[in-house]
Amino acid sequence: MRAAKVPRxxxxxxxxxPFHPVAVTIPIGAWSSSLVFDLLGLAADDPRAxxxxxxxxxxxxxxxxxxxxVLGLLDMSRxxxxxxxxxxxxxxxxxxxTAMILFSLGLIVRLLDLGRVPMVGFLLSAIAAAGLxxxxxxxxKLAYRWGVRVAxxxxxxxxxxxxx
Numbered sequence: 772m773r774a775a776k777v778p779r780x781x782x783x784x785x786x787x788x789p790f791h792p793v794a795v796t797i798p799i800g801a802w803s804s805s806l807v808f809d810l811l812g813l814a815a816d817d818p819r820a821x822x823x824x825x826x827x828x829x830x831x832x833x834x835x836x837x838x839x840x841v842l843g844l845l846d847m848s849r850x851x852x853x854x855x856x857x858x859x860x861x862x863x864x865x866x867x868x869t870a871m872i873l874f875s876l877g878l879i880v881r882l883l884d885l886g887r888v889p890m891v892g893f894l895l896s897a898i899a900a901a902g903l904x905x906x907x908x909x910x911x912k913l914a915y916r917w918g919v920r921v922a923x924x925x926x927x928x929x930x931x932x933x934x935x
Contacts, residue, residue, distance in 0.1 A: 789920035791842040795910070797835025799903065801828045802874060806896055812888035822881065822888045829878045829896070836871050843867070846920050856917045859909050866906035873899035 805828035812821030847860045877895035881888070913919040921927075 789842070789846060791839060791846050791920070792910075792914065794835065794839035794842050795907075798832040798839060799907070801832035801835060802870075802896070802900060802903065805829045805832065806893075806900055809888045809893045809896060813890075813893065818887045819885075822885065825888060826878060826881050826885075829874050829881070833871060833874060833878070836867070836874075840867065840871075850919060856913060856919060859913055859917075860919070863906050863909040863913065866902045866909070870899040870903045870906065873902075 805825040808821045808825035808828060812818035812825060815821055843864070847857075847864065850857045850860050873895045877892040877899070880892040880895065883889075884892075914921055
């Protein structure tokens with residue numbers, strides 16, 4: 772099934788070197804950090820700096836998620852429809868889009884109350900992060916179990932050959 776391993780466009784990364792797994796670190800890192808800032812803001816006597824930091828991190832995460840989504844769609848476009856891998860990729864996509872929507876709604880709530888971390892905003896982020904965790908597990912299943920965009924075994928074997 773080499774078709775699922777070869778990129779549709781060079782922007783997705785070379786064979787065996789997909790960019791999507793690298794790009795997802797931006798939204799995952801930003802959104803995880805925003806939750807830490809939320810918790811600090813909820814506990815702080817003066818939550819303004821934490822609330823502002825969380826808003827910035829959510830915004831950075833949303834920007835990164837758009838880029839990661841484009842790369843993910845390019846990778847998904849090579850997975851044959853009707854396969855377990857395609858259904859898993861579709862679930863991964865739906866969970867990620869849902870997380871993006873929830874973080875966006877949470878950001879709107881936060882922009883209406885700049886002085887603190889609104890509980891509704893925090894809860895939306897926490898729910899989105901939980902869905903993102905499931906989505907990450909599905910993404911790992913695509914890459915590490917089914918080898919989507921991972922080099923085939925013959926190519927991988929080159930890394931384990933010893934010099935004669």
